Amino acid sequence: MPSSERTRTTTGAVVVTCGGRRCQALSGGSPETLRAAVRNTAGAVLIRSQGCLGPCVWAPVALVAPRQGAGGPLLAATLLGPLHRPADVGSLADWVRQGGPDTTPVPPDLRALVRHELG
Ligand code: FES
Numbered sequence: 001m002p003s004s005e006r007t008r009t010t011t012g013a014v015v016v017t018c019g020g021r022r023c024q025a026l027s028g029g030s031p032e033t034l035r036a037a038v039r040n041t042a043g044a045v046l047i048r049s050q051g052c053l054g055p056c057v058w059a060p061v062a063l064v065a066p067r068q069g070a071g072g073p074l075l076a077a078t079l080l081g082p083l084h085r086p087a088d089v090g091s092l093a094d095w096v097r098q099g100g101p102d103t104t105p106v107p108p109d110l111r112a113l114v115r116h117e118l119g
Contacts, residue, residue, distance in 0.1 A: 011070050012043025013100025016063040020052030026084050027060035037093035043070060044096050058082050058115050066102035078106060079116040088113060
């Protein structure tokens with residue numbers, strides 16, 4: 001889509017992966033596909049928490065949130081898990097490339113992994 005056809009400015013998704021022991025053990029860290037998607041998407045941010053995010057039963061988990069404007073506060077976050085299948089991490093990476101929750105609803109192949117909508 002030409003940039004002149006866009007009607008709103010996206011801010012990029014903020015993705016928080018869990019740095020807790022259980023999530024790290026099950027995921028092996030942030031997969032390169034997710035890092036690459038964030039690196040190549042304007043405004044997207046990838047953060048790894050210093051410790052457990054809490055819902056270990058769904059490990060490995062990630063939070064995905066839009067921002068209120070570039071550099072603004074996070075809006076309603078979506079908790080996804082478990083994200084141990086490469087296909088699911090690939091779907092998350094695709095969602096990030098599409099602008100994440102700021103522009104696109106949760107993709108159908110990730111809907112079964114939505115645990116909470118926080119906000
Ligand atoms: S270790 Fe990730 S949610 Fe607890």
